[in-house]
Amino acid sequence: MTGASELLTLRGHGPRRGDSLSNLGLIKDGALLVRDGVIAAVGTRAELEKLPEARGAEKLDLGGRVALPGFVDSHTHLVHAASRAEEYELKIAGASYEEIARKGGGILNSVKKLRATTSEALKKRALAALKQFAAHGTTTVEAKSGYGLDVASELKILRLHKELASEQPLEIASTFLGAHVVPEEYWGKAGGAERYIQLIEQNLLPEIGEKRLAEFCDVFCDRGAFTVEQSKRVLQAGRQWGLAPRLHAEQLSRTGAARLAILMRAASCDHLEQVNKSDIQALGKSDTVATLLPGCDFHLGLRQYAPARALIAAGAIVSLATDYNPGTSPTLSVSMILSLACTQLRMTAAEAIAAATINAAYALRREKSIGSLEVGKQADLAVFEVADYREIPYYFGVNHCWMTVKRGRVIHAPEQAAN
């Protein structure tokens, strides 16, 4: 692949913290040599043309566009049955997320719909979404369960993750989020949450662990969901079955979830709108990625975004993701998230791109295979119809992704390029 006006390699060791977050490893007039889906050489066009092994290679001209590692979307609720457009107007009229949840809306609304939907219908919807992810430059997607909340329905989602991973080109990291919220059938009963956690420990995790249906275990640790103690118990149980922890933390209220994530060496803690100064310092010293989800605040019309600048200054490994889900962030466009990161989180375009590629790969513990364009890594690329990388977040609300490549294979291309 040759003729990239700017090739953002994101090369270098370790996750990006502080000032290094804005180092894109940019090569002007860049080129890549790919063999068997893996990057064999990276450099300027002139450097690569000199390589003997490049001579017989099939040439793909990027026509002066900007190329970067495919986006790694490290937080999505991929499998769901339907939108929740009916709640949108309630939100606009001023009902809070929690008020809607108390009325049987929110997550439980999605649970009702998912339980009543066949696996085939869910699959069709997820496949259409994955196609859109690819069309927007994303090459790896994390996917959470959590809209099933009973044994059959949670397993239905996790089995779908596995099927989807093998039947379409995007890579899928499967996460078990059985502890999303306490399901309605346990409400108003003594020890309801406790009994539901027992179901997770005794009926769900053994099956998930044995069949390897998930890599990660996540908990929604917040007011109205699970406490820090309950979250710890679920994450520990998950770890016993080989599932690495990650957490929904400090979104609606500060609970101490970020501290729990650090204590448990979680891969990532996500949201973080409500973190305090000492949490920020602690995240700065930890290897747990701080994943920010500004699409959620934007969609809910909230004024308080996560303190990205303070987290970056403290040295935290800041990442960005869409939180694609029907209730709070119905977008699968990482470039839209980059626009929000720039305008609302005050991140620079370079910081936002590093957060959504190499640091997101750390959040999924895939930094050895994806997240940057370096020799030995998968040839996962997004090519944008722009001449300057800053135009990717600058043009908000428009998809300028021109081509997407996964493991060296073109998986999205404009019609003229596909012909």
Ligand SMILES: [Zn+2]
């Ligand atoms: Zn989420």
